[in-house]
Amino acid sequence: MQTHLFAQDDDMWYVITDGPMKILKVNTAIAILGGKPQMVEKPRAEWSTKDKKKANLDNVAKDILYNTLDKNMFSKIKTCSTAKEIWEKLTQLCEGNDQTKENKLTVAIQKFENAKMKAGETVAEFDERFSNIVCELISLVKIYTNREIALKVMRALPKE
Template sequence: MQAHLAAQDDDMWYVIIDGSMKIMKVSTDKTLTNGAPEMKEKPKYEWTAEDKRKVNLGNVAKDILYKTLDKNIFSKIKSCSTAKEIWKKLTQLCEGNDQTKENKLMVAIQMFESINMRLRVTMTEFDE
């Protein structure tokens, strides 16, 4: 259980730092020149429950980031459409000397990491 939660946290940070996940699969008709199989995007009708969870992480990350911000900061990032955009805007807003930046980001990270969602809780229930 702990390993699954750690992997989910890693996936969440990936979405925040690198952007939304693309669900990929091995192409059955192509290989790369080094002999490795080529990857292609997996069609939605083939997605597993885990694939759907990973795709939804962007929405979950956005929601968590929104919940950790005060009204003043929220008003400055509410037009962002992805968790990556929100994070980029937050890092721009937190500019200052290196110590100030680090302190502000540490507080934001601690607030983000302190939010926990129980298993089998819907987003609506979590939002209440």
């Protein structure tokens, strides 16, 4: 049973990344000598229960994606017709294109370089704020060594 679940998960991910599944069958009208048989779309009347489940995976994937979004995000993807379109739109909205990612990285690096403990800020508050900056950098694939982070923290603390 577990194998079946993993296969369905793989099919679900395929639908999200590559689009709705096409239900195919071997084209018996064309004989292929020594090669792969030609595949053609299977008529709905010939679909098995398994074929119907695979064909419906796009609807299941869309439903899962819809149920994870708040009203604001849903309004941005509601015109998408496939799970793949939804996924691509969400990726664009949340991650941005390469230029957007580069801009986010530049801003995060500037936050790191300019980090200073503010007047009246406790060490715990500064630590939380600085940790958020480091986490943001990690999410943008910019990693500092522990030594670099420790030196930055030391420079960011007030002289007192």
